[in-house]
Amino acid sequence: MSLPARMSSKQAGIPAAVVGILAAAGLYTAYSYTQPSNKVFGGGLAGGLKLQTSEAVNHNTKRLRFSFPRPDAETGLTYVSSVLTASWPKGSFTPVLRPYTPVSNVENPGFIDLLVKKYPEGKASTHIHSLKPGDSLFFAFPIKAYTWEPNRYEHITLIAGGAGITPLYQLIQGILNNPADKTKMTLVFGVNTEDDILLRDEFESYQKQFPDRFKIVYTVSSNSIENTSPEFRNGRVTKELLKELLPPSSSGDTKVFLCGPPAMEDALTGKKRGESGILGELGYSKDQVFKF
Numbered sequence: 283m284s285l286p287a288r289m290s291s292k293q294a295g296i297p298a299a300v301v302g303i304l305a306a307a308g309l310y311t312a313y314s315y316t317q318p319s320n321k322v323f324g325g326g327l328a329g330g331l332k333l334q335t336s337e338a339v340n341h342n343t344k345r346l347r348f349s350f351p352r353p354d355a356e357t358g359l360t361y362v363s364s365v366l367t368a369s370w371p372k373g374s375f376t377p378v379l380r381p382y383t384p385v386s387n388v389e390n391p392g393f394i395d396l397l398v399k400k401y402p403e404g405k406a407s408t409h410i411h412s413l414k415p416g417d418s419l420f421f422a423f424p425i426k427a428y429t430w431e432p433n434r435y436e437h438i439t440l441i442a443g444g445a446g447i448t449p450l451y452q453l454i455q456g457i458l459n460n461p462a463d464k465t466k467m468t469l470v471f472g473v474n475t476e477d478d479i480l481l482r483d484e485f486e487s488y489q490k491q492f493p494d495r496f497k498i499v500y501t502v503s504s505n506s507i508e509n510t511s512p513e514f515r516n517g518r519v520t521k522e523l524l525k526e527l528l529p530p531s532s533s534g535d536t537k538v539f540l541c542g543p544p545a546m547e548d549a550l551t552g553k554k555r556g557e558s559g560i561l562g563e564l565g566y567s568k569d570q571v572f573k574f
């Protein structure tokens with residue numbers, strides 16, 4: 283975004299700080315296209331990345347592929363990381379900063395895929411959904427959420443709600459794509475309707491490939507569920523369901539990773555100080571639960 287020629291930021295009524303941010307964004311965009319570094323998220327600002335494809339995966343979510351300036355450029359990301367984006371929705375001079383978690387294999391060069399759920403009135407998600415192939419989105423820097431250590435736990439439980447699946451999917455990929463990592467996993471994926479199950483093909487493929495190590499249970503909260511297969515349950519993520527699926531908290535070789543809407547996280551870990559939520563009632567200590 284540039285100001286009209288010969289018009290100063292003061293004349294245009296734009297705060298100097300915003301002009302500074304825009305100038306820095308522009309410079310770093312140019313920088314990212316000229317630097318020899320082969321890691322897009324390797325340090326400094328990543329810059330503008332071009333949207334290659336944008337595909338609706340259900341009624342409110344799109345999968346968007348952003349290509350790197352060079353096809354052999356690496357992501358520079360490690361498990362589990364998100365990337366901070368800056369959007370300038372129409373009419374907005376101040377950037378809207380929002381993190382998103384790549385769902386493409388972070389070890390693949392050339393691009394990243396984001397899975398973005400659109401919220402009604404959501405500033406960044408509405409802007410990102412409006413992008414067309416060839417448009418650019420500005421990426422600031424990576425945010426490291428968790429450093430995964432292969433074989434640290436014998437078994438882990440992953441509990442996701444809706445679009446909260448993305449960091450858990452990145453972790454699942456990191457584990458199952460590494461032949462040296464033998465960690466077993468149970469994924470409990472809570473959704474409103476069956477249509478809201480994201481990455482279903484990817485999960486089914488992993489289940490076929492790793493039947494002894496990767497178990498998945500979908501729990502659908504609307505009453506409309508028709509699927510009668512054993513991995514489908516009705517309702518929310520409840521204490522009874524987790525009691526059935528989780529290994530005992532006393533087996534020290536286990537951990538729970540959680541990412542979902544605030545109401546779900548509150549129910550599972552407690553809302554107020556001192557409350558332990560469902561996981562606490564099942565004997566899981568705070569150290570045994572990681573919230574993305």
Ligand SMILES: Cc1cc2nc3c(=O)[nH]c(=O)nc-3n(C[C@H](O)[C@H](O)[C@H](O)COP(=O)(O)OP(=O)(O)OC[C@H]3O[C@@H](n4cnc5c(N)ncnc54)[C@H](O)[C@@H]3O)c2cc1C
Binds near residue numbers: 397398405408544
């Ligand atoms: C580390 C991290 C990783 C993330 N990764 C992803 C990802 O891979 N994919 C993805 O789609 N999102 C992801 N998010 C969420 C994302 O960063 C934004 O918060 C989301 O896209 C909404 O931003 P917005 O500007 O569109 O909405 P806003 O303008 O901030 O909010 C608009 C409305 O939507 C509601 N709303 C906003 N966010 C949520 C929410 N999470 N749950 C329920 N209601 C909400 C608000 O209450 C408000 O009413 C991640 C968040 C974090 C912290």
